[in-house]
Amino acid sequence: MQGIRALVFDVFGTLVDWRGSIAREVQALLAPRGVKVDWLAFADAWRAQYQPAMEEVRTGQIPFSKLDVLHRRNLEVVLKDHGIRDLDEATKVQLNLAWHRLDAWPDVAPGLQRLRERFRLAPCSNGNISLMVDLARRNGLPWDAILGAEIARDYKPKAIVYQSAAAAFDCTPHEVLMVAAHSSDLAAAAQAGLRTAFVARPDEKGPGRGESRATVPVDVSVNGLIELADRLDAN
Amino acid sequence: MQGIRALVFDVFGTLVDWRGSIAREVQALLAPRGVKVDWLAFADAWRAQYQPAMEEVRTGQIPFSKLDVLHRRNLEVVLKDHGIRDLDEATKVQLNLAWHRLDAWPDVAPGLQRLRERFRLAPCSNGNISLMVDLARRNGLPWDAILGAEIARDYKPKAIVYQSAAAAFDCTPHEVLMVAAHSSDLAAAAQAGLRTAFVARPDEKGPGRGESRATVPVDVSVNGLIELADRLDAN
Numbered sequence: 001m002q003g004i005r006a007l008v009f010d011v012f013g014t015l016v017d018w019r020g021s022i023a024r025e026v027q028a029l030l031a032p033r034g035v036k037v038d039w040l041a042f043a044d045a046w047r048a049q050y051q052p053a054m055e056e057v058r059t060g061q062i063p064f065s066k067l068d069v070l071h072r073r074n075l076e077v078v079l080k081d082h083g084i085r086d087l088d089e090a091t092k093v094q095l096n097l098a099w100h101r102l103d104a105w106p107d108v109a110p111g112l113q114r115l116r117e118r119f120r121l122a123p124c125s126n127g128n129i130s131l132m133v134d135l136a137r138r139n140g141l142p143w144d145a146i147l148g149a150e151i152a153r154d155y156k157p158k159a160i161v162y163q164s165a166a167a168a169f170d171c172t173p174h175e176v177l178m179v180a181a182h183s184s185d186l187a188a189a190a191q192a193g194l195r196t197a198f199v200a201r202p203d204e205k206g207p208g209r210g211e212s213r214a215t216v217p218v219d220v221s222v223n224g225l226i227e228l229a230d231r232l233d234a235n
Numbered sequence: 236m237q238g239i240r241a242l243v244f245d246v247f248g249t250l251v252d253w254r255g256s257i258a259r260e261v262q263a264l265l266a267p268r269g270v271k272v273d274w275l276a277f278a279d280a281w282r283a284q285y286q287p288a289m290e291e292v293r294t295g296q297i298p299f300s301k302l303d304v305l306h307r308r309n310l311e312v313v314l315k316d317h318g319i320r321d322l323d324e325a326t327k328v329q330l331n332l333a334w335h336r337l338d339a340w341p342d343v344a345p346g347l348q349r350l351r352e353r354f355r356l357a358p359c360s361n362g363n364i365s366l367m368v369d370l371a372r373r374n375g376l377p378w379d380a381i382l383g384a385e386i387a388r389d390y391k392p393k394a395i396v397y398q399s400a401a402a403a404f405d406c407t408p409h410e411v412l413m414v415a416a417h418s419s420d421l422a423a424a425a426q427a428g429l430r431t432a433f434v435a436r437p438d439e440k441g442p443g444r445g446e447s448r449a450t451v452p453v454d455v456s457v458n459g460l461i462e463l464a465d466r467l468d469a470n
Contacts, residue, residue, distance in 0.1 A: 068405070120368060130405040133355060133379045144368045146380040150403065168385065170303070170365040 001177070001219065001232060004195060006169040007115060008124035008147060008162075010180035013204040015123075016102040016135060019043050025098035029091060030084070037082050040206070045081060049074035054126060054155040064153040066128035072096045099127070100134035105201070109140045111225020114234045122147040124165045124178060126155050145169075157188030166194065179228065183215040195219045197228060236412070236454060236467060239430060241404040242350060243359035243382060243397075245415035248439040250358075251337040251370060254278050260333035264326060265319070272317050275441070280316060284309035289361060289390040299388040301363035307331045334362070335369035340436070344375045346460020353469045357382040359400045359413065361390050380404075392423030401429065414463065418450040430454045432463060 012018045023039035030037075053070040056062045075096055079087065087095075112121060121142065123132050126149045136143055147165040149155050156162070166176040173193030180186050181201040190196050198221040204210030214221055222228045247253045257278035265272075288305040291297045310331055314322065322330075347356060356377065358367050361384045371378055382400040384390050391397070401411040408428030415421050416436040425431050433456040439445030449456055457463045 129380050129382075129403040133404070136379070144371070144381075145364050145378075147364075151386065168364040169368070 001195070003175055004119065004177050004232070005175045006120040006122070006166070006171050007177045007179055007197075008122050008165045008194075010156075010178075010182065010185050011123050011125035011127055011132065011135065012102075013201055013210065014179065014181040014199055015108045015141070016104050016139070017204075018047065018099070018102050019205060021102040022046060022098050025101055026095060029095055029098075033087075033091070035084055037084070042078065042082060044205070045078045046071075046074060049077055058155050058158055066150060067126055068096065068099070068128055068131060071099055100131050101138060102135055104135075104139035104141065105224070107224035107226050111229050112142055114229035115225065115232065116142050116144075118232065118234045119177075120144045120169050122165060122169070124148045124156070124162060126161075156185060159188065159192035162189045162192040162194050177219070179225075181211060183211060186214065186218055187216040190216070190218075197222065199224060199228065236430070238410055239354065239412050239467070240410045241355040241357070241401070241406050242412045242414055242432075243357050243400045243429075245391075245413070245417065245420050246358050246360035246362055246367065246370065247337075248436055248445065249414065249416040249434055250343045250376070251339050251374070252439075253282065253334075253337050254440060256337040257281060257333050260336055261330060264330055264333070268322075268326070270319055272319070277313065277317060279440070280313045281306075281309060284312055293390050293393055301385060302361055303331060303334070303363055303366060306334055335366050336373060337370055339370075339374035339376065340459070342459035342461050346464050347377055349464040349469045350460065350467065351377050351379075353467065354412075355379045355404050357400060357404070359383045359391070359397060361396075391420060394423065394427035397424045397427040397429050412454070414460075416446060418446060421449065421453055422451045425451070425453075432457065434459060434463065 009015055022043035026042055027039040053074055057064055115121060122145045124147055125132060128150045129146045132146045147168050149161055152161040152164040154160050162178060163173055166173045176194045177197050178186060178189035178194045179197040179199060181199045181204060186196040186198060196218040198214035198218045200212050200223050201210045202208060202212040220231055222231060244250055258274035261277050262274040288309055292299055350356060357380045359382055360367060363385045364381045367381045382403050384396055387396040387399040389395050397413060398408055401408045411429045412432050413421060413424035413429045414432045414434060416434045416439060421431040421433060431453040433449035433453045435447050435458050436445045437443060437447040455466055457466060
């Protein structure tokens, strides 16, 4: 792991618990309005729309749109599929901002605080800048900059997203370590020239429904950011 | 000043003392190599190349290039004009990175710490992301994100630079306050729809050779960021 100067991170699932947080936020907004659904299933259904929406941008069917915009479009589908009608616009806006109120896994803030002593740190997420800013403020994430999809004007796993993050930090791709809980993300990062760290989040999508080990070759594999700081000799 | 949600800042001159810092850094690198020049004049000469170089990008003569790249090109001109020859590449690289080692005016870090309690904060500078990251680490500037020219792929005073900073924060231009020590920057920001705050830095370009008052209409005028925090009721 010699020569690494910057670390960039996947966020949804890797750093924050999107599933539990979305279920909680949606319930808090809709239960008082008399809605009764399986809140975790609602979160899963919303997330299931995520890749197809981004694929329209990646393939050029639609111009680049912030993830907040795609989330809102997907929300309409999920509300309809759950038979939830007649929500006012203000409530839909608040629902969509649930993605700005996700909680980090407990190891994330203390791990990043150690890692930042040795490395430049940034998210390299498909989430937009304002979403990343709100997650950083909520969870105390000490980013040097907000990099990722909105900077690159395209979505992971396109190589340009990883490479533009490295370039923003004046690094060659090989000087940057991409940290993620998803093998597909790391495979694409490696293909783009970055080095890769797998973080196990085995319960990301529900008990036992996350990745407990990488299914592709990676440079380092850990169970959380504290262990990553240990492995990278960060104090 | 109602409805302001984010503050964006000019950096060179407004937040950091480029002139004194560049003179100090250049002297530290070149004096041990036997170079004897007026270090402040060297800093002024380097800075004098700044606008013409960016103008080539603004007018489309050359594609967008990071300010570090323009600074390096300008450095070659200034070295030649000062009769400084035969510098090795490593020294030139270090000289160019002098722009990453500028010191903030004393009010800046404490002022930003107060302002961040109420507002989202970002630089909106012509400096590139890595340069802004290094200045933030050196001076303890608590940015939410690094916005500005490298995000917009163009240079101030083009409207797109101010407007893309507002858009990244999910703000309308009118919800963003541009803070700068230069009337021309504030005039362009106002034209782009932002609100404007003038900070007096009367000694920016040498004693009495900075702007002590705005020469264009602004929303607020202050003598530093502590006063700005007072005026915006930030604790």
